[in-house]
Amino acid sequence: MKTVKYQLFLIGLLLSGLAYAFPQHQPVPGGIAIVPLITKTQPLIYYNKRKVLTVFKDNKWLAVVGIPLSEKPGVHQISDVSMRQSISFNVIDKTYPAQHITLKKTAKNKRMINPNKMDMERITRERKTLSTALSTWSEMPANVDFILPALGRLSSPFGLKRFFNEQARKPHSGLDIAAPTGSDVIAPANGIIIDVGDYFFNGNTVLVDHGQGLISGYFHLSKTLVSIGDTVKQGQKIAKIGATGRVTGPHLHWNVYLNNTKVDPALFISDHIHKLSTKKK
Ligand SMILES: [Zn+2]
Incomplete structure (x- = not known):
């Protein structure tokens, strides 16, 4: 027995x-x-x-x-x-790596580095919209079982301390996957689309609610393929990678939120992260 x-x-x-x-x-x-x-x-x-x-x-x-x-x-x-x-x-303590970037001010990126008054008003408005979306709580059992949202190169990890022209900026809030514009972005788990928008810094954006405060965010997209309220299945195409918003090249900036807090997305994809390349071409 x-x-x-x-x-x-x-x-x-x-x-x-x-x-x-x-x-x-x-x-x-x-x-x-x-x-x-x-x-x-x-x-x-x-x-x-x-x-x-x-x-x-x-x-x-x-x-x-x-x-x-x-x-x-x-x-x-x-x-x-x-x-x-x-x-x-x-x-317990964790030391995240640091990165120093020199950004040349060009006519195109000047506003992204130092937004003007009108941009600031837009940024403030967008912050409110985003924070409302991120405080979503749905009672459904959470879909915590994630797969990779995109394939490509892991170009920037979560938590990276960044300095632009020696000015300390906010640490990196997500995980970056670099891939050519037009590459697929898929839902890493089942969920409901709670935001689709075009934001000043984030560019084209999609937010997916996976239940009980677990939310994933996709930024700098060239194209979005879903609408607010859509139900998505794990693996379903939701967007295309792009270079919209404040970027230096095409990549997916991926955020994961728990209890309205940004956490390291890598902790959700331990079984799959090896499929991302880390070599610079
Ligand atoms: Zn990023």
């Missing part, structure tokens, strides 16, 4: 391993903490006053917490509202 149970357990383990890829537990600034919960019913979890994604996996509930890049290493807490308790987890 015991052996049968053990064999069933092994088969279960194998199937759950094959069934779907799960985001990687990397509790660093810009990373993800997977925190086991003791509750038996659907939990209600908050981190920094924001609702947190939860999944039922291998017979237990897990909280999948997005940690802001600006978060300090040390002990942090999520609150389990249903169980009326706090659960601690550790955020």
Whole structure:
């Protein structure tokens, strides 16, 4: 009897391993903490006053917490509202690499480096639209099982500290995949399109809601193939890679958000990232 149970357990383990890829537990600034919960019913979890994604996996509930890049290493807490308790987890330090870029001011990119007053008004408006879209919370079970949204060269990792003409800029908020204009962008997981727009810095943009605050964003696109409200399946073409907005060449800038926090997209594609080339041509 015991052996049968053990064999069933092994088969279960194998199937759950094959069934779907799960985001990687990397509790660093810009990373993800997977925190086991003791509750038996659907939990209600908050981190920094924001609702947190939860999944039922291998017979237990897990909280999948997005940690802001600006978060300090040390002990942090999520609150389990249903169980009326706090659960601690550790955020460990991570040093991201730095990059220094010299940008020549040309007539074309001058406004992208120093936007004028009209541009600033547009940027402020767009920030509001984006932040509304990013605070979307849908109750559907989250689709955390990701595949690559595009093929190409991993040209810039998440978290890269950037200096333009020795001026410190915001660290890189996503993962860049460089590929020729017109290359396919596919949905990495099932979801619903919550935004399609043309933004000053981001260029043509698509946002996909994968459930419970897990949102993926696609920027600098040459073409978008979906509309707000569309349901998309994993692998479905949603856009074409381009060079719109503030860019130096055609590439996909890919963001992943958890609890309204940008996290490292690489943590969602650990099983697939090797398919991206890293060599500069
Ligand atoms: Zn980028």
